[in-house]
Amino acid sequence: MLIEKQRQRQVVVQCCRRAQSHGVRSGMPLVQATALLPARQGCIAPFEPETSRRSLHRLAVWAQRFSPLVAVDDSTERPDTLLLDVTGCDRVWSGEASLLHAVADSMRLLSIEARVTIAPTIGCAWAVARFGSSDTSIVSGDGVRTAIRDLPLESLRIDPEICAQCRAIGLDRIAHLWDLPRSTIPARFGEQPLLRLDQALGQAIEVIRPIRPAAPARRERTFEGPTDRLEAVELILQQLLEELCSDLATRECGVRILRIELVRSDLDPLHTQITLGRPSRDPQRIWKLIRPKVERANLGFGVEGVSVHAPEIGRITHDQLLHDTRDREPDDHQFQAMLDTLRNHLGNHRVVRAMPRESYIPERACAWVEDTAGSTSRNTSDPTPRERPTLLLSPPERAAVLVLNPDGPVSRLTWRGDEHRITSCIGPERIEGEWWRGHRSTRDYFAVRTDQGQWLWLARAIDRKRWFVHGIWA
Amino acid sequence: MDKDSAPGSEGWRLGLAPGLHEWFPSKPERPPPLTVLIALLWQSLDDHPGGVAGPVLWVGRSCWPYPLSLVRHTDTVADQHLLDASVFIDAGRSRSAGADLVWSIEQAARCPGVRAVVADGSGLTMAESRRLQIAAESNRQRGGTPIQIVRSAHERGVLSASRSRWRVTTEVSKEHDDRTQGWTVELLRCKGMQPDAGGARRWCVRREHGSGNQARWEPIVGPASRDGDLDDTVARRHRPSAQSQTA
Numbered sequence: 001m002l003i004e005k006q007r008q009r010q011v012v013v014q015c016c017r018r019a020q021s022h023g024v025r026s027g028m029p030l031v032q033a034t035a036l037l038p039a040r041q042g043c044i045a046p047f048e049p050e051t052s053r054r055s056l057h058r059l060a061v062w063a064q065r066f067s068p069l070v071a072v073d074d075s076t077e078r079p080d081t082l083l084l085d086v087t088g089c090d091r092v093w094s095g096e097a098s099l100l101h102a103v104a105d106s107m108r109l110l111s112i113e114a115r116v117t118i119a120p121t122i123g124c125a126w127a128v129a130r131f132g133s134s135d136t137s138i139v140s141g142d143g144v145r146t147a148i149r150d151l152p153l154e155s156l157r158i159d160p161e162i163c164a165q166c167r168a169i170g171l172d173r174i175a176h177l178w179d180l181p182r183s184t185i186p187a188r189f190g191e192q193p194l195l196r197l198d199q200a201l202g203q204a205i206e207v208i209r210p211i212r213p214a215a216p217a218r219r220e221r222t223f224e225g226p227t228d229r230l231e232a233v234e235l236i237l238q239q240l241l242e243e244l245c246s247d248l249a250t251r252e253c254g255v256r257i258l259r260i261e262l263v264r265s266d267l268d269p270l271h272t273q274i275t276l277g278r279p280s281r282d283p284q285r286i287w288k289l290i291r292p293k294v295e296r297a298n299l300g301f302g303v304e305g306v307s308v309h310a311p312e313i314g315r316i317t318h319d320q321l322l323h324d325t326r327d328r329e330p331d332d333h334q335f336q337a338m339l340d341t342l343r344n345h346l347g348n349h350r351v352v353r354a355m356p357r358e359s360y361i362p363e364r365a366c367a368w369v370e371d372t373a374g375s376t377s378r379n380t381s382d383p384t385p386r387e388r389p390t391l392l393l394s395p396p397e398r399a400a401v402l403v404l405n406p407d408g409p410v411s412r413l414t415w416r417g418d419e420h421r422i423t424s425c426i427g428p429e430r431i432e433g434e435w436w437r438g439h440r441s442t443r444d445y446f447a448v449r450t451d452q453g454q455w456l457w458l459a460r461a462i463d464r465k466r467w468f469v470h471g472i473w474a
Numbered sequence: 475m476d477k478d479s480a481p482g483s484e485g486w487r488l489g490l491a492p493g494l495h496e497w498f499p500s501k502p503e504r505p506p507p508l509t510v511l512i513a514l515l516w517q518s519l520d521d522h523p524g525g526v527a528g529p530v531l532w533v534g535r536s537c538w539p540y541p542l543s544l545v546r547h548t549d550t551v552a553d554q555h556l557l558d559a560s561v562f563i564d565a566g567r568s569r570s571a572g573a574d575l576v577w578s579i580e581q582a583a584r585c586p587g588v589r590a591v592v593a594d595g596s597g598l599t600m601a602e603s604r605r606l607q608i609a610a611e612s613n614r615q616r617g618g619t620p621i622q623i624v625r626s627a628h629e630r631g632v633l634s635a636s637r638s639r640w641r642v643t644t645e646v647s648k649e650h651d652d653r654t655q656g657w658t659v660e661l662l663r664c665k666g667m668q669p670d671a672g673g674a675r676r677w678c679v680r681r682e683h684g685s686g687n688q689a690r691w692e693p694i695v696g697p698a699s700r701d702g703d704l705d706d707t708v709a710r711r712h713r714p715s716a717q718s719q720t721a
Contacts, residue, residue, distance in 0.1 A: 022502075334587065338581055338582065338585040340582075342563060342578055342582075346563070346564070346574065347566075351562075351563050353560065354560065354562065356541070356542065356545075368562070386686045387686070388542040390508040390509045391508055391540060392540040424652050453645050454644050473655055474497075474504070474506060474507060
């Protein structure tokens with residue numbers, strides 16, 4: 001059940017069929033609904049109109065597999081209906097009946113309780129789907145009147161107040177409405193009932209407003225014949241890039257990943273890709289990044305066509321021109337552009353930032369993250385340990401250690417083939433293994449100073465009774 | 475800093491000046507002097523309190539510090555400014571890695587707003603160092619970028635166009651159970667400065683173990699070591715590198 005708070009009480013907004021079989025109806029107070037259900041059964045969640053609207057839109061995009069024209073019906077307060085214009089689509093599915101079953105089966109697979117109706121008009125389909133006797137039904141072209149004759153007035157998408165007024169004078173069914181003289185209805189109930197009735201009967205026009213998915217950011221051009229002139233290819237690429245960037249400017253977006261395809265006359269198409277740290281729609285900047293890759297490309301016997309495609313785009317807010325040129329923003333932009341250059345030359349994983357993690361194990365306490373716009377959030381809640389060496393050896397190096405008394409200070413150390421006398425020993429700092437990750441080894445850490453003045457970070461693995469040099473204050 | 479003037483007690487600030495600075499450990503097997511460089515970078519951040527900290531780039535995996543050592547602790551808060559400003563660049567170990575490394579350093583140094591570049595500079599030739607020195611001075615209106623190049627100790631005889639050369643030695647203390655960590659920083663060579671000019675040329679970086687990365691710089695009074703003088707002579711006479719290594 002999905003509930004909502006209305007005037008200081010919780011009310012059921014929508015409920016599943018099982019709850020309905022126990023007598024729960026939408027609009028019922030939650031207390032009454034839970035009393036109707038068997039003890040401790042039923043899942044209650046708050047109704048979120050925005051989430052619901054978004055998932056309905058996603059479902060609409062998905063439903064485009066059945067028809068190119070899909071719309072979300074927004075005539076009601078809480079949209080819960082998808083309208084599909086299946087005119088002509090039945091041939092693909094070899095008949096309306098199999099199309100209907102395909103839709104119903106897919107909905108069942110998605111665990112969505114849906115009622116599906118194919119009818120000549122939107123109004124009729126809406127009415128039969130909601131108030132008809134069966135979950136799936138098909139209304140043929142001349143069966144509209146019989147199909148909706150006995151349905152209640154609400155099924156015509158008429159406002160509830162008008163329905164109540166009609167009911168007060170004994171108009172319950174749609175058939176009652178069309179028995180009345182047409183001229184008397186608008187004076188009493190307004191234009192709506194007649195309009196809806198005409199729409200349901202197909203005597204008034206109603207159109208659906210289909211959703212239109214955003215076209216992929218892509219531009220392509222085909223040459224008249226294959227060309228092996230790099231200048232021509234570069235020129236066209238620059239033009240395409242400018243067109244793509246102006247396309248993206250209208251969508252307030254920028255390129256995050258750009259893919260270029262060169263269709264070569266007798267070789268496989270050549271794909272090149274660049275990644276940007278932050279979305280950008282500056283053609284000059286992007287061209288600077290992609291140009292070295294294009295120059296290195298093997299054009300073979302000639303290029304027949306090129307395409308520029310941005311598979312991943314990111315939102316950019318409006319650019320505002322700055323009065324003060326000493327502002328920091330341009331610097332940051334240039335720095336990001338420089339990092340992009342490095343990234344595309346060296347590889348994404350070679351330009352990183354360090355992110356402290358919640359772990360006391362030295363080698364786990366910091367993660368290298370690729371420096372992109374998405375990873376700027378930092379975990380600063382956990383205070384990092386106060387004293388850590390400036391250089392961490394990876395892997396730790398074995399060392400032999402002489403300790404005069406157990407758990408006492410270290411007195412001699414043999415490491416990298418040299419023997420050192422220890423003049424200062426601070427510790428131990430015990431670091432427990434993270435058993436919840438299967439890392440059980442406990443270590444004791446000592447900061448020691450050799451007679452050469454070098455400070456080393458010694459670790460003793462307690463269970464293996466071995467010593468390691470793990471870090472250096474270099 | 476004016477040319478021809480002798481460095482004073484704050485002379486180590488020369489290392490923050492725009493240009494190429496080379497850092498040598500005292501012995502070939504010693505790791506790069508990261509603690510001193512981190513102390514220097516903190517000083518650079520502290521010089522502009524409240525200002526926008528420009529990014530710091532660490533180029534070359536061998537000079538990447540352990541990131542947690544970039545956090546400085548006071549009594550109550552952990553100061554992560556340096557860690558937040560740091561971007562680490564791995565110029566790779568492939569065949570063309572040397573060229574990639576110099577190219578990356580140059581890109582970083584030419585970018586306006588970059589506070590400092592710390593880079594692995596082993597195997598840097600004279601021509602490359604000149605190229606980097608020009609790159610470091612390219613942002614004139616912003617005063618240029620300091621590039622800290624970490625080199626290995628046996629490359630001290632190799633000529634370069636760098637603005638200054640420094641050597642870092644760990645301080646040997648006779649006291650037992652002392653918590654002080656110390657490094658001696660020595661200015662071996664500096665463009666425009668006479669090798670026999672007076673003033674302090676050695677400083678000491680000290681920090682207490684457990685103090686949370688708070689380092690302090692102190693001048694060391696006394697004559698510079700023999701070794702340092704020799705290096706100056708080598709640089710002035712422009713002797714070929716092979717001979718100077720034997721010298």
